[in-house]
Amino acid sequence: xxxxxxxxxxxxxxxFIFVYPRKEWKFKTTSEVFYVAIAYIALxxxxxxxxxxxxxxxxxxxxxxxxxxxxxxxxxLIFAWILGLIFFGIDKVxxxxx
Numbered sequence: 001x002x003x004x005x006x007x008x009x010x011x012x013x014x015x016f017i018f019v020y021p022r023k024e025w026k027f028k029t030t031s032e033v034f035y036v037a038i039a040y041i042a043l044x045x046x047x048x049x050x051x052x053x054x055x056x057x058x059x060x061x062x063x064x065x066x067x068x069x070x071x072x073x074x075x076x077l078i079f080a081w082i083l084g085l086i087f088f089g090i091d092k093v094x095x096x097x098x
Contacts, residue, residue, distance in 0.1 A: 016087060016090075017094075021097060022091060022094055022095070022096045022097050023091065023092070023096050024091075025087070025088050025091040025092075027088060029084075029088075030081060030084040030085055030087075030088050031081065031084075033084060034077060034080070034081070037077065037080070038077075041059075041073055044059060045059075045061070048060075048061060048062075049061075058072050058073075059072075059073065
């Protein structure tokens with residue numbers, strides 16, 4: 001949990017700042033990166049419908065119902081997209097690497 005939710009995002013930010021090439025992000029990439037996340041969410045709902053177990057409490061449709069869980073999930077995806085837009089903007093502002 002510590003590695004997945006705290007260290008990995010921090011390492012990703014540091015890699016973005018210090019290692020990744022500049023000026024290669026495209027606007028459409030800010031939404032394309034969600035294909036895997038949306039597939040994961042769909043598979044989680046399918047598996048949860050069968051097993052009644054969910055990897056995160058906020059995805060527990062047994063406890064909260066599909067409408068609340070879908071609304072929460074959409075808000076999380078929107079927040080993540082906004083973060084992607086911020087990284088896109090930072091990539092455009094930072095000088096290109098030599």
